[in-house]
Amino acid sequence: MTIRRTGLPAALLLCAAALAAPAFPAHAAAAPQDTAASSLPTVTPRAETAALHDDEQGGNADADDPAIWRNADAPGRSLVIATAKEGGLRVYDLDARQVQSVPAPPPARPDDAPGRFNNVDLLHGVRLATGRTDLAVVSDRGHDRLRVYRIDRDRPGGPLTDVTDPAAPAIFSAGQEEINEQDTAYGLATWKDAATGRSYALASRNNRTTVALLELTPRPDGTVGYRRVRTLDLPASFRLPNGATWAPCGEPGELPQVEGMVVDPANGMLYAGQEDVGVWRMRADLTGAPTLIDRVREYGVPAAYDEASDACLPTGADPGFGGDRLAADVEGLTLLTEPDGDGYVLASSQGDNSFAAYDREVGDANEYEGGFRVTAASPTLDGSEECDGAAVLNAPLGAQYPGGLLVVQDGRETPVEGDREATGFKFVALTDVLDALDD
Incomplete structure (x- = not known):
């Protein structure tokens, strides 16, 4: 498959995390050390944002x-536009300089959970009462809601304006006590139905297998609400070829989340990564039966x-029922x-710091096409470790990135300031990624 250097804009969420040994996070079974990933082609960043710190001194970002x-x-x-969890949103220019910081909403009451922004995605050309606009949609894990922001590049005070309907309901929780338990909105993808022009968000639930389809509903006052259309529950346990039943390991009460x-x-196909299981394909309207197109290596390991x-x-x-290309978590x-219909479904393989590329064509059963890794450009410009997300735009972005841009989260920013943990985002030329996939 040949991928051109320009094309239609496409958002890419990618991430990779270092393999832990000998103990593993509670949401993942022990993964074997894989040497195959080290032979994959690599790409390096060209710029990085200032470090964010998840402590009082750094603003819990x-x-x-x-x-x-x-x-x-x-x-x-x-x-x-990037999420910083309890730190809200950060907006950067193409030089990786911050141009706006948007705080997450405060707790409803002093003892309630604060706002916590997990994932972000975009919708283009949405008709509001104030006119057509582009929107940034965010999963607020702390409040179990969507937050919606209008994008206006030249607005005084910053490009993002909160246009969330104040009456927007909780997505999964029945009340504040359930929200405080934080089995709330987690992952996020947006989607516009070309046939109807309606805009949707798909939200997954923390510690559960549920995915919800939400239709965005513009209000007469220019705000945006949403209504839940339906939900789908992916499996929490699996029948193995040897007849045994297997469930991914987790803390008591936690199920394998997406x-x-x-x-x-x-x-209209949704691809969803169930972190300790693999990659599912299903209809984005959440009707019909999901298909598991690939499994993590740890699949079936007791x-x-x-x-x-x-x-x-x-x-x-290990009974040997797992896949060959993904190491948990799939994030x-x-x-x-x-434009010609070619392309890839890209999945991050956290367990071995790699990314797997699958043929976009469902008729080809989403065949595996290759992979790559993101590594350090220099001692002071490292790659991506323990990454939670990334995005790519396959379109010209001025003189800095004429062939498009990949932005990757770095979960272990270097150099480290003493014992302070730091995170940030790295900017990579998309041409380098496409060269890696063409190898």
């Missing part, structure tokens, strides 16, 4: 998930949660499209 907004009138003045999601607008270490430890041998998924 933890970099998570970016989206790239293209300024059609002046592509060199495009923006990166975070990374992307919709192919050409055929493991149990160990309270002392707060980790999942293997309790038996970010995205679609890299081309």
Whole structure:
């Protein structure tokens, strides 16, 4: 497959995290160390944002998930909009300089959970009472809601304006007590139905297998609300070829959740990454039966949660039912499209710091096409470790990135300031990514 250097804008959520050993997070069974990923082609960043710190001194900001907004009138003045969890949103220019900081909403009451922005995605040309506009849609994990922001590049005070309907309901929770438990809105993908012109968001639920379809509903006052159309529950346990039943390991009461999601607008297919299971394909309207197109290597490996270490430890041998290209967690998924219909479904493989590319064509059973890694450009400009998200835009972005841009979250920013943990975002020329995939 040949991927051109220009094309239609496409948001790409990617991430990779370092493999932990010998203990593993409670949401993942022990993964084997994979040497195949080290032989994949690599790309390096050209710029990075200032570090974010998840502590009182740093404003409780933890970099998570970016989206790239293209300024059609002046592509060199495009923006990166990124979530910082309790730190809200950050907006950067193409030089990776911050141009706006938007706080997350405060707690409803002093003892309630604060706003916590997890994932962000974009919708283009949405008709509001105030006219057509582009929107940034955010999953507010702290309040179990969507937050919606109008994008206006030249607005005094910053390009983002909150246009969320104040009466917008909780997505999954029945009340504030349930919201405080934080089994709330987590992953996010947006989608516009070309046949009807209606705009949707798909939200997954933290610690559960549920995905909800939400229709965005513009209000007469220029705000945006939403209504829940339907939900779908992915499996929490699986029948293995040897007849045994297997469930991914997690803390007591936690089920294998979904975070990374992307919709192919050409055929209305949703791709969803169930973190400890693999990549699912299903209709974006959440009707019909999901298909598991690939599994993580840890699929079927028996493991149990160990309270002392707060980790999942293997309790038996690998039966060999997992896949070959993904190491848990599967986090970010995205679609890299081309005008002629070619393209890739890209999935981040956190367990071995790599990204897997699958053929976009459903008729070809989403065949695996290759992969790549993001590595350090220099001792002071590192790659991406423990990444929670990334985005790519396959369109010219001025003189800085004439062939498009990849933005990747770095979950372990270097150099480290003492014991302070730091995160940030790295900017990579998309031409380098496409060269890697062409190898």
